[in-house]
Amino acid sequence: MSMDKINGTIVKGIGGFYYVEAADTLYECKARGVFRKNKVTPFVGDHVTVSLEKDGTCTIEEILLRKNSLVRPPVANIDQLIIVVSICDPSPSTLIIDKTIAAAEDKGIEPVIVISKSDLKDCQWLIDIYQTTGIPLLTISSATGEGVEEVVKLLDGKISAFTGNSGVGKSSLLNRIDSRFHLQTGEISQKLGRGRHTTRQVEFLKLGENTYVADTPGFSSISVERYDLVKKENLQYCFREFEPYLNQCKFVSCSHTCEKGCAVLKAVEEGVISKSRHESYLAMYNEVKDLKEWNMK
Structure with missing residues (x-):
């Protein structure tokens, strides 16, 4: 039976061991087998709940909600x-x-x-x-x-x-x-x-x-x-300099690739948006435009 449970943050992971910092103390932990069963891997930076056993064993019991x-x-x-x-x-x-x-x-x-x-x-x-x-x-x-x-x-x-x-x-x-x-x-x-x-x-x-x-x-x-591909529908929001122009395009479904009346393309032509950045956007858009959800996992 566990002596206690504490919350901490994983600051290192190596060889199946995780080092959790909590209350200015570093605990060497193993993760519960259920994580492997559920195909969940603890990451460095995860906020976790750790059980402290009487024999000195420390085990990660729960991974708390990640913000990213x-x-x-x-x-x-x-x-x-x-x-x-x-x-x-x-x-x-x-x-x-x-x-x-x-x-x-x-x-x-x-x-x-x-x-x-x-x-x-x-x-x-x-x-x-x-x-x-x-x-x-x-x-x-x-x-x-x-x-x-x-x-x-x-x-x-x-x-x-x-x-x-x-x-x-x-x-x-x-x-x-x-x-x-x-x-x-x-x-x-x-x-x-x-x-x-x-x-x-x-x-x-x-x-x-x-x-x-x-x-x-x-x-x-x-x-x-x-490993962290961006979905086609999200890509335009990942180029923050596009943001002022996204609602100014002629068509709501504008992909900002070749459409007439595209405010983003106009900004590129005027030099307000870097041509290099837009070329990257085009390459990325073409890479993911036909990918299905399961292809991106």
Whole structure:
């Protein structure tokens, strides 16, 4: 029989064990078999109820309601998704950036773009694409420390997850933010042009009171956009710069792809909406327009 039950938050999961933080104490827990039976996986960030047995065993009994979650990386209840993009080595893909932004927007997670390696190459062309979207945008250099303090301020009091393709400098950035982390960084493969995965687990790292970050170098932006596809009918709402024009189109069912009288297309023609962003929207729309519900699970 259980001695007690407490509520806490999963801050680490590895090898079938979950580490739950509750009342300034860390408990090593296993999950009830019923979760596996019901095909439910506890995620880092989940608020859970844990039973404390007399023999010292701790068991996750219940996963409380999630406000959001991502499949890859497997995290829940986060406030913002920090999308780290390097301006070079590897070069950025605006389509992957936009797919990752859309996945976050669709989940009610605030996307933040962090352009790294700003000391190596001019970032202005990428800034020009995103500075009118309303999405927070920072440029940083982990080598020089430029912009790192602004990232720290952005993290304060929030739960954040980092994502981005391997080699863009996620771990280097976190190491610069707080040297206690000592996260392993990977070199870029010159042959493949991408980095080796250096972190194989998701873990919340505590930066301060109510401030946590999940470093997920083993999971890339490609993972997010592949596993968290946005439904066709929701896609227009995942491009926040479209919002002022959505009720101005000639046709209520406008897909904003080719219709006459489309206010979004007019805004693109006038340069108010970035052509690059709209091209990403078209690619994403064409990818999901014929998918059925079961194809997206």
